[in-house]
Amino acid sequence: MQTTFTCPTHGAGLYEITRQIAGWVPHGDGILTLLVQHTSCSLLIQENADPEVQSDMQAYFERLVPRSDTPQMAYLRHTYEGPDDMPAHIKAAMLPVSLSIPVQHGALRLGTWQGIYLFEHRDAPHVRKIAAHFRAD
């Protein structure tokens, strides 16, 4: 059983998709697999309680991987798609591209504070696609 989720984004940041995904999973036990079909955004399981976790997360990775028009990133060569492009590829390498989540009685076995996010790394609006597969036991 497969589908494709779409997630419209309007700038860098975390977009929660937990409800959309949980609603698709059928009753029963099995494994859910998600794969984001892009190289400049990520999947992330992170805390969904305090929104400051999400803005802090984004602020940290912006500093860890500065834009390609900053002096410390002057060595980058893949720059013609904009100063946010190569840093987006680097963040997409460091953060998850695929997730596997056990399902029991139709519920994702996430922890109490865990939510699933699409982490957008680009400035411009995008419509992101996530390939999803569920296999019942």
Add this chain to the structure above:
Amino acid sequence: MQTTFTCPTHGAGLYEITRQIAGWVPHGDGILTLLVQHTSCSLLIQENADPEVQSDMQAYFERLVPRSDTPQMAYLRHTYEGPDDMPAHIKAAMLPVSLSIPVQHGALRLGTWQGIYLFEHRDAPHVRKIAAHFRAD
């Protein structure tokens, strides 16, 4: 076939859980999926030969993601749970939350030097939970 592993931790560092997990996998072929149910610790497959690899690993990530009471992290806002909290969330984003491991003849198909670890990022003791799912072929 599903279970939950627990791993008590007493401070930041790597805790090997390979034996506990390998002992649960039944004879036969299939796929093992692990998901850590927290947002401030990680799963890690790393070298299990020289313990200095594990302490060096922890030392590196402590420097890469300094505590929130250090000057270079003054921009963080999610700080009320302690200076080790937001850095723990960031490390949990950078390191694996889920692992998928092929199983053949009842054995995890790990390489010779690979062990499975719970990587604790918090200072205080915790009892960490890992959702596990095995699907026979």
Add this chain to the structure above:
Amino acid sequence: MQTTFTCPTHGAGLYEITRQIAGWVPHGDGILTLLVQHTSCSLLIQENADPEVQSDMQAYFERLVPRSDTPQMAYLRHTYEGPDDMPAHIKAAMLPVSLSIPVQHGALRLGTWQGIYLFEHRDAPHVRKIAAHFRAD
């Protein structure tokens, strides 16, 4: 259905293995799981269009995790296998060790620009092994 892919490497960098893997997947639907059986190289899904993305990616991680004979890494203790060894373990922790990829009608559900790479972190030549598992629905 399981196999082991091998990927010979000659120095740090990205080696594309998409074709080798896609050619093994049988017709039908299911899930492909890959696990690299080493602790000093990684699996990576990244852009396969512009080769500068791959050299920039390598350049970034070389700077993020400098060699153990540089002043800023003087705290590392696992150094007897060479200055590229412990940094390779750290990169292997930060980048994926396992990937799960949905398969539909015999095709990997990768995005248009996504390729699968073995990311070698060591200087010396190696023959890297990747455990692969395919489960038809």
